[in-house]
Amino acid sequence: MTQASILRQITDYANRANPYPLYEELRKTPVLHEEEGGPYLISSYWDILSLLHDPRISSDATNLAAAGTDETGSAEETGLPPSFIRLDPPEHDRLRRIANRPFGPPHTPHRVDSMRDELAEIVSGLLDDLGDAGQIDVVDQFAYPFPVTVICRLLGVPREDEPRFRSWVDPIVAGLDPDTGNDTAERRRAAQEARLQLGMYLAQLAEQRSKEPREDMLSQLVTGHGEDGSMTMMEVLSTAVLLLIAGHETTVNLITNGMLTLLRHPAVLDRLRNDAGLAVNIVEELLRYEPPVQLVPQRTCIADIEVRGVTIPKGSRIWLVLAAGNRDPERFQDPDRFDPDREDIEHLGFGSGIHSCFGAPLARLEAQLALSALARRLDNPRLLEDPPPYRHNAVLRGPRHLNLGIDGLRP
Template identity: 85%
Template sequence: MSHAVPLLRQITDYAHRANPYPLYEKLRGTPVLQEEEGGPYVISSYYDILHLLHDPRISSEAANLTTASAEGGTAGMGGAEETGLPPSFIRLDPPEHDRLRRLANRPFGPPHSPHRIDSMRDELAEIVAGLLDDLGGATEIDLVDQLAYPFPVTVICRLLGVPREDEPRFRSWVDPIVAGLDPDAGGDTAERRREAQEARLQLGMYLAGLVEERGREPRDDMLSQLVTGHDEDGRMTTMEVLSTAVLLLIAGHETTVNLITNGMLTLLRHPDVLDRLRDDPGLAVSIVEELLRYEPPVQLVPQRTCITDIEVRGVTIPKGSRIWLVLAAGNRDPERFKEPDRFDPDREDIQHLGLGSGVHSCFGAPLARLETQIALSTLARRLDNPRLLEDPPPYRHNAVLRGPRHLRIGVDGVRPRPERR
């Protein structure tokens, strides 16, 4: 007699990566699910996830997660202490989280740098235009390798002050760090954790050289401002600068790669919307918001721990328990969204969970939004008769950061840049 495969194990199984949404629908049938003793409590309804993202009884502290369980990606972007680097602010709780996030935000956004992102609009458009110019007379492109990856990597390197030519070097460290985020409920995670810890240490050591240079000779980049900046919160220690720089370098491009790729895949599956975007670039704003609901680059958050007993829908979740918040399931909750499985950029209310919520809402959200708006509107305008050559495309293995590893597109050509008026 065969045994039913636990739902959570199916969700993390690569076989379902191309379309996990039917599994999320099943998951919502039991909004608070613990399938195996000692396993995580999985939360899948929109309102429950939203409330828990704002609940101070739910901890993001790496130390609390490690105490609760050694599983669940403890060596990811937040980092485990075995790496020699302290956890980044996404793996801390207030008030320490708030102090470091404020210091990191000084060179990035309001109130100290209110125009930093918007002032990059022309520069971002030029990077995308240059990548498309490089395609020449191509009739087949891989959107990931030729645009969705190099674009945000170039941007975050310029923002931070990391040499773009070092990308092959730091890529060898970023890949295992990101792999360490994947909970892979059915697999042995010990080796991936070890590799992620080692890679985070190596990336930190690489960035330490740049940080030392900026301390001697500051430049107009975020690394320099993280090193030299201070206010009523004081200043970051060198180790805090390094852990923050590791976080920003990785998070500054990984999710955006998926958002751009998921976005173009969705538009090619909805050619009527692609046609509208070609004629009206301003539609990109609402398209990106709907994409963050419909195909979010971050599918779930497996790194939360209860610091006291809490009750959700009549279920008591004991202190020390791990909680998984399945953002992508909440984003398609029919209790919250009408016709949730329909891609509709004309929705009047798209209060999605695609960028999180609460104190840990996505730090780079303004940049990710703008990059994706510019990328998609430019692709719509300049690709001549784009069509999918493979559907579904091959996906990355990661269940947390979900997106195609390649997206092969056939085109009749790449239109020249429009003349400036």
């Protein structure tokens, strides 16, 4: 293995099942710049954490375009403005505060926790639907439909439209993959077209909600007004696209990575089966050990920045390799060991700083309920394939299928 090949190997699907040896190699050069015009890869925990809070690091899509990155979502190409995760302050802060009003503190402090019983009912129904099956695919039959159902209810999108919007979500997510191979232009074009189509679909729903508001987030985004004013309709649509996609894609990976990890650690699975309260620590350790978002490739320096004696010039692209930082031995003792009893699990699984994961409270609760229910109700679950087939995406890493044999369902 050579340093010059690490970036290519990280994005190579052949290494998707176990990228962690690559991350270990990457940490030997915490600030790695492989080729002229290429990104700077940052892999140590403390450096990543610092840069996530550094105002000299921009998330603005226009800065990325100026740095030479192929973009998948500029307003000119899709008709929609960038979502707030692709903006810098002050616009980022204004839009995020407006989006947060119907979702969490201080204006709606109990929104997520009040959904606990409803989430548990969805989980129970999905498991009941498995019937007497002796084999299941955790992804298709549980880990995907659960968060999709939740975000549809929360946002106000008809659940029966899932096959329709999934045909748009898949290419948008594929467009986030920083694959250094071929088909970049085609993936970009498909992502742009899909984002436009999804925006048009959501525009119809938003128009309905403007006339007949309901108790859902889309209605509140359309009609809401507070100290930060209101969103324009185009801002509502870009925010709704973001929430619909982010509201389920990463949670699918978190639940699936979690079940795979538990099956590889049967003693922990047994403990969870007998103590549902352990799910809180398990989910936090999973976010460190197998984070659903492995790296953040969409950042640009808007000033010269020095990291560990290396000057990263203004205009350079930076990749923050969260999964490498989460297993940094400078930060975590015995980092390659899955240990839900860790007393200190301050992971990077949800990022940090102003762009920390908007939906983290909901994702945590969904994963806790999902994994504790799977542990309790699946009788003698066992992997039929290890490693399982993975999704292509290097950013949103998780199994595409997780096929298990089971002896049935417990009540």
